[in-house]
Amino acid sequence: MSGVQIPSRSLKMTLGKKKFGELTKAEMPLFIDLYELTMAQGHIEMGHNVIASFDLSFRDMPDILGYILVAGLEDVVRYIESIAFEEEALRFLREMGFKESLCEYLADFKFTGDMRAVPEGTVVFQNEPIIEITAPIVEAQILETVLINQMGFQSLIATKAARIYDTVQKYGQEQSLIEFGARRAHGVEAGIKASRAAYIGGFEGTSNLAAGIMYDIPVMGTMAHSWIQSYGTEREAFESFIEIYGEASILLIDTYDTVEGAKKAKEIAQTRGVKIKGVRLDSGDLASLSKQVKAIVGDLGIYITSGLDEYKISHFLQEGGIATGFGVGSNLVTIQDIPVAEIVYKLVQVEENGKKIPSMKFSDGKRTYPGEKSIKRLVKNGKYQKDILALKGEELEGEEQLIDIYSNGKLVYELPQLETIQKKSIESIFALPESCKGIESHEPYEVEISKGINSLISTLL
Amino acid sequence: MSGVQIPSRSLKMTLGKKKFGELTKAEMPLFIDLYELTMAQGHIEMGHNVIASFDLSFRDMPDILGYILVAGLEDVVRYIESIAFEEEALRFLREMGFKESLCEYLADFKFTGDMRAVPEGTVVFQNEPIIEITAPIVEAQILETVLINQMGFQSLIATKAARIYDTVQKYGQEQSLIEFGARRAHGVEAGIKASRAAYIGGFEGTSNLAAGIMYDIPVMGTMAHSWIQSYGTEREAFESFIEIYGEASILLIDTYDTVEGAKKAKEIAQTRGVKIKGVRLDSGDLASLSKQVKAIVGDLGIYITSGLDEYKISHFLQEGGIATGFGVGSNLVTIQDIPVAEIVYKLVQVEENGKKIPSMKFSDGKRTYPGEKSIKRLVKNGKYQKDILALKGEELEGEEQLIDIYSNGKLVYELPQLETIQKKSIESIFALPESCKGIESHEPYEVEISKGINSLISTLL
Numbered sequence: 001m002s003g004v005q006i007p008s009r010s011l012k013m014t015l016g017k018k019k020f021g022e023l024t025k026a027e028m029p030l031f032i033d034l035y036e037l038t039m040a041q042g043h044i045e046m047g048h049n050v051i052a053s054f055d056l057s058f059r060d061m062p063d064i065l066g067y068i069l070v071a072g073l074e075d076v077v078r079y080i081e082s083i084a085f086e087e088e089a090l091r092f093l094r095e096m097g098f099k100e101s102l103c104e105y106l107a108d109f110k111f112t113g114d115m116r117a118v119p120e121g122t123v124v125f126q127n128e129p130i131i132e133i134t135a136p137i138v139e140a141q142i143l144e145t146v147l148i149n150q151m152g153f154q155s156l157i158a159t160k161a162a163r164i165y166d167t168v169q170k171y172g173q174e175q176s177l178i179e180f181g182a183r184r185a186h187g188v189e190a191g192i193k194a195s196r197a198a199y200i201g202g203f204e205g206t207s208n209l210a211a212g213i214m215y216d217i218p219v220m221g222t223m224a225h226s227w228i229q230s231y232g233t234e235r236e237a238f239e240s241f242i243e244i245y246g247e248a249s250i251l252l253i254d255t256y257d258t259v260e261g262a263k264k265a266k267e268i269a270q271t272r273g274v275k276i277k278g279v280r281l282d283s284g285d286l287a288s289l290s291k292q293v294k295a296i297v298g299d300l301g302i303y304i305t306s307g308l309d310e311y312k313i314s315h316f317l318q319e320g321g322i323a324t325g326f327g328v329g330s331n332l333v334t335i336q337d338i339p340v341a342e343i344v345y346k347l348v349q350v351e352e353n354g355k356k357i358p359s360m361k362f363s364d365g366k367r368t369y370p371g372e373k374s375i376k377r378l379v380k381n382g383k384y385q386k387d388i389l390a391l392k393g394e395e396l397e398g399e400e401q402l403i404d405i406y407s408n409g410k411l412v413y414e415l416p417q418l419e420t421i422q423k424k425s426i427e428s429i430f431a432l433p434e435s436c437k438g439i440e441s442h443e444p445y446e447v448e449i450s451k452g453i454n455s456l457i458s459t460l461l
Numbered sequence: 462m463s464g465v466q467i468p469s470r471s472l473k474m475t476l477g478k479k480k481f482g483e484l485t486k487a488e489m490p491l492f493i494d495l496y497e498l499t500m501a502q503g504h505i506e507m508g509h510n511v512i513a514s515f516d517l518s519f520r521d522m523p524d525i526l527g528y529i530l531v532a533g534l535e536d537v538v539r540y541i542e543s544i545a546f547e548e549e550a551l552r553f554l555r556e557m558g559f560k561e562s563l564c565e566y567l568a569d570f571k572f573t574g575d576m577r578a579v580p581e582g583t584v585v586f587q588n589e590p591i592i593e594i595t596a597p598i599v600e601a602q603i604l605e606t607v608l609i610n611q612m613g614f615q616s617l618i619a620t621k622a623a624r625i626y627d628t629v630q631k632y633g634q635e636q637s638l639i640e641f642g643a644r645r646a647h648g649v650e651a652g653i654k655a656s657r658a659a660y661i662g663g664f665e666g667t668s669n670l671a672a673g674i675m676y677d678i679p680v681m682g683t684m685a686h687s688w689i690q691s692y693g694t695e696r697e698a699f700e701s702f703i704e705i706y707g708e709a710s711i712l713l714i715d716t717y718d719t720v721e722g723a724k725k726a727k728e729i730a731q732t733r734g735v736k737i738k739g740v741r742l743d744s745g746d747l748a749s750l751s752k753q754v755k756a757i758v759g760d761l762g763i764y765i766t767s768g769l770d771e772y773k774i775s776h777f778l779q780e781g782g783i784a785t786g787f788g789v790g791s792n793l794v795t796i797q798d799i800p801v802a803e804i805v806y807k808l809v810q811v812e813e814n815g816k817k818i819p820s821m822k823f824s825d826g827k828r829t830y831p832g833e834k835s836i837k838r839l840v841k842n843g844k845y846q847k848d849i850l851a852l853k854g855e856e857l858e859g860e861e862q863l864i865d866i867y868s869n870g871k872l873v874y875e876l877p878q879l880e881t882i883q884k885k886s887i888e889s890i891f892a893l894p895e896s897c898k899g900i901e902s903h904e905p906y907e908v909e910i911s912k913g914i915n916s917l918i919s920t921l922l
Contacts, residue, residue: 020539021650022483023671031649031671033641034682042688042705052691078481092674137691145669148644149652180494183609184801186651188492189482191610193648208606210484210492213553221495226808227503229820230513230598244503254824283824330801339800340645340791347687359690363715363744 021187026086028079029109032145037093040138041102051113051351052137053372055129056147058155059342066436066445067123068341069162069425070130071197072154073405074120074415079146080111081411111139112409116402118375119416120158121200121424123432124401125447128389129373130155132402134349144345152343153190154197156335161201162429163310163439164328171317176325178220180207180305181333194333200421202429207327215418222250222280222303234261238268242276249276250303253293254283262296269300278324282306287321294322307331310439348372358456369449370456375401384431390450482648487547489540490570493606498554501599502563512574512812513598514833516590517608519616520803527897528584528906529802530623530886531591532658533615534866535581535876540607541572542872572600573870577863579836580877581619582661582885584893585862586908589850590834591616593863595810605806613804614651615658617796622662623890624771624900625789632778637786639681641668641766642794655794661882663890668788676879683711683741683764695722699729703737710737711764714754715744723754727761736761739785743767748782755783768792771900809833819917830910831917836862845892851911 023031043049058068085093085106094103113135124130130151133140161179168175179198185191188210195211205218212219223241231237234256242249249269253261262279269276278301281289290302301324304316309331316323330336346368349358358370371391376398378385390396405413416424435443484492504510519529546554546567555564574596585591591612594601622640629636640659646652649671656672666679673680684702692698695717703710710730714722723740730737739762742750751763762785765777770792777784791797807829810819819831832852837859839846851857866874877885896904 020489020543021536021654021675023649023653023675027671027674028481028649030674031643031652031669033643033668034670034680035668035684037670038682038706039684039688042684042702043691045705046701048691048701050691052687054687075482082481096680137687141685141687145644146649149646149648152645153647182492182494183606184613184804185610186614186647187610187654188484188489188607189650190647191492192484193482207494207496208492209495209498210488213488213491214482214484219495219557221499223496223500224602225822225824226513226515226598226602227500229808229822230504230509230511230811232813240507240509241503244506245499256823258825283827334801336800339797340795343645347690350691352693361686361690362717363686364719366744 025082025084026088029083029085029142030089030092032142036141036144037098037102039141040105041099043138044101044105045099049136049138051134052140052347053132053134053349054140054144054345055348055368055373056131056151056343056345057127057129058124059127059344059366059368061126062338062341064337065159066438066442067125067159067432068155069158069201069428070118070122070124070151070155071120071158071200072151073117073131075150075154075193076131076147077405077411077413077415079150080143080406083109083111085109105138109139109142110409111135111143111406113139113406114404114408115406117405118401119403119421119424121421121428122401123428124375125387125445127369128375128387128447129402132373134372137350148343148345152341153335154193155343156338156341157194157197157333158201158425160310160332160335160338161198161203162425164313164332165202165426166429166437167310167314167439168317168326171314172323175323176205177203178205178207178325178327179203179329179332180221180327181329182206182208182211184330185333191333196418198328198332199418200425202422202426203328217418223252225252225255228252228255235264235268238265242268242272242274246274247276249274250278250280250301251276252280252282254281258284258289259292259296262293266297266300275300277301278303280305287316287319290316290322291320301325303327305329309336314439358460360457360460369453370460371453373402377401379431382431384433384445386446386448388448388450389453391452391456394450394452396450486543486545487549490544490546490603491550491553493603497602497605498559498563500602501566502560504599505562505566506560510597510599512595513601513808514593514595514810515601515605515806516809516829516834517592517612517804517806518588518590519585520588520805520827520829522587523799523802525798526620527899527903528586528620528893529616530619530662530889531579531583531585531612531616532581532619532661533612534578534592536611536615536654537592537608538866538872538874538876540611541604541867544570544572546570566599570600570603571870572596572604572867574600574867575865575869576867578866579862580864580882580885582882582889583862584889585836586848586906588830589836589848589908590863593834595833598811609804609806613802614796615654616804617799617802618655618658618794619662619886621771621793621796621799622659622664623886625774625793626663626887627890627898628771628775628900629778629787632775633784636784637666638664639666639668639786639788640664640790640793641788642790643667643669643672645791646794652794657879659789659793660879661886663883663887664789678879684713686713686716689713689716696725696729699726703729703733703735707735708737710735711739711741711762712737713741713743715742719745719750720753720757723757727758730761738762739764741766748777748780751777751783752781762786764788766790770797775900819921821918821921830914831921832914834863838862840892843892845894845906847907847909849909849911850914852913852917855911855913857911
């Protein structure tokens with residue numbers, strides 16, 4: 001679609017210098033869809049920068065999910081704290097043909113509005129706002145692309161991690177869970193944020209050093225097939241590794257034949273008098289092999305990898321597979337069976353002359369709930385009973401899930417430690433009814449739409 | 462799995478300072494899986510930094526794909542050119558317990574090996590190496606995480622874009638294709654690289670400004686529902702937009718009722734005497750609505766969005782839907798139906814005492830082809846006939862697909878312009894047999910395994 005087409009092809013700028021793909025501070029606010037700025041300019045030119053409220057929510061939860069575990073707020077806050085349209089960016093916008101009115105506005109850009117959100121580690125359901133912003137419409141829209149971008153994939157990965165964590169709690173003996181998906185993530189940023197989201201969902205560690213450094217997550221690892229193959233024989237490869245790493249060694253035993261590999265690992269360790277940490281299985285019928293290997297290696301650890309996810313781990317455990325820990329990569333970080341969810345950022349209210357006018361979209365199959373919201377959660381004996389999606393200020397019982405993050409542009413929320421977020425997640429997962437946690441099938445958790453919202457919809461229709 | 466567990470929790474470093482998630486130059490080489498460094502240290506300690514060859518290939522192509530369009534090489538080259546273990550990173554590794562031997566080695570780290578690759582915009586098939594590296598094993602392994610990470614998702618997105626492009630060529634009138642998935646991509650880096658990959662696959666533009674700047678891609682856009690909703694009526698909203706943008710306007714007409722919206726758009730434009738660019742449809746039965754809208758708006762453009770992909774566009778066009786252009790977002794950038802593919806980096810040869818020893822992995826279902834490779838493509842009248850996956854140096858007819866990128870650590874390849882890559886992609890897509898391009902089903906393209914490889918496997922077995 002051509003629309004307001006502005007080819008940047010001919011511009012000579014200091015921005016966009018060829019690099020690995022990371023954006024500089026000056027480029028960062030330009031990670032935005034053109035129409036946001038087109039509309040921003042339009043609103044400014046028309047003197048129509050009205051106060052508006054936007055809800056960020058999962059409009060359609062993927063069918064397989066009974067809940068969504070929210071993650072990503074920390075990056076949203078860091079983004080809002082750092083966003084600034086520097087001279088370089090403004091020069092670019094001017095050269096693209098944007099008017100001076102917009103550029104002047106952006107030169108002083110700062111978020112001045114209110115933001116409420118559910119903290120990371122909260123579970124939510126379809127249509128519940130995970131962030132709600134009330135601000136001049138231009139400000140609210142300039143944040144849109146990054147808000148959806150960060151909250152979407154991080155929440156889905158955290159959710160997938162939670163499903164895996166819950167599966168291990170249910171059928172296993174609390175085996176350790178390590179995320180090792182960096183290589184299959186959609187880039188470097190996606191890789192480290194996947195590690196963080198997995199940790200939020202209950203994982204213990206990551207394979208990736210950078211993620212460990214960025215987020216203080218324990219870093220763990222074993223060896224690759226190439227170590228084995230780089231030696232003439234598997235025996236030499238095992239000997240060399242134990243020579244260097246001693247008791248910390250975990251030997252990968254499936255390069256040639258898993259059962260033979262297990263025997264060799266056990267024998268070499270015994271001969272050397274070293275109690276190695278364990279062995280890793282990465283192919284074949286894992287449940288069956290793990291039992292055969294257990295009979296050989298006794299009390300050594302057995303670590304399982306190979307295309308794992310909640311379904312495969314569930315089958316493995318239910319077939320009596322024996323494991324000390326699971327390494328989970330691709331299916332987790334690419335959120336393989338829920339790669340995309342309808343996370344949307346929709347206008348729910350406009351203020352005109354100090355009067356709040358709720359708004360909704362009537363589009364076929366894409367209807368939204370109007371008005372500023374409240375999520376009331378009814379909790380009994382530490383278990384979630386049901387939610388009521390209500391209007392802000394509607395008098396109802398239940399624990400409010402949306403808390404203040406920004407007030408008049410001021411950050412009023414202290415970002416919690418990652419440990420604290422994980423703790424909250426685990427409590428949330430335990431508080432959910434079993435019926436909505438099934439990985440193969442589940443019952444929907446009850447989210448009641450309040451009288452306030454329903455009567456508002458009637459009025460607007 | 463605990464293995465060589467090294468918690469970074471207690472370290473006080475200048476690395477990993479809280480920021481939005483982008484890595485500094487010092488942190489970048491630490492985007493690596495711990496076991497790469499564990500093995501690196503092992504090889505160095507054992508005096509076993511042998512010359513090794515690794516193939517990067519799609520081991521199992523997702524069932525729905527008849528081909529893979531390769532993208533990502535530019536980032537791999539930029540990474541290799543920039544990788545350096547700075548003092549900060551080395552200090553961190555020392556504090557983690559890595560030995561001085563490894564840290565000294567890394568302090569001088571530079572890629573000194575050979576790299577061959579298929580250029581971006583080449584189509585490949587299962588098991589064909591898209592990159593082959595021959596280098597001291599430690600160097601080759603240190604690159605592994607980033608190589609897989611960048612080539613994997615970029616190639617899959619380019620492939621999905623190519624399938625969409627090919628669908629429009631086949632059933633449409635060469636409608637323009639715009640990528641607008643930034644908000645649903647897995648982060649900022651994933652967003653801009655998805656725009657580039659989509660462009661490689663035949664798209665014309667992106668919605669995202671930063672992607673436009675980074676890669677010189679035309680940036681395009683329309684308006685959001687919030688523009689419409691922010692005004693009291695759809696009429697006011699349309700009037701205001703045309704007031705500012707005149708003939709460049711594309712009006713979003715589905716907020717309340719698509720057909721009524723089309724009438725209003727047409728009438729307002731006519732009354733004002735402005736020939737607007739067109740209208741956008743974003744919900745409902747798009748093919749049917751587009752025909753109704755066409756009858757109303759006449760020669761104005763009709764732009765279609767809403768969860769599009771190759772299947773939906775194919776149905777839309779086959780049902781006689783009318784479109785000037787398609788905007789494609791989530792399903793493309795999240796590679797919704799092929800979110801993960803088995804892209805692997807496997808040791809295929811080791812040199813010992815100057816002797817090349819081919820190597821393969823025997824693991825159940827994960828066997829690899831041994832030896833340094835060659836991909837010979839038989840081309841007749843501009844159409845691909847079949848490939849032969851052969852050993853490097855094996856005398857065979859056909860066009861070699863792997864070209865030299867690095868020779869003894871020196872970059873011997875000039876990175877092509879994005880335009881040039883797109884041109885190559887489009888030629889490649891046209892050169893493919895129709896039978897392997899079907900989106901609902903396809904015949905496999907023939908990849909013959911050469912006598913050289915087959916006899917090598919027999920020997921190794």
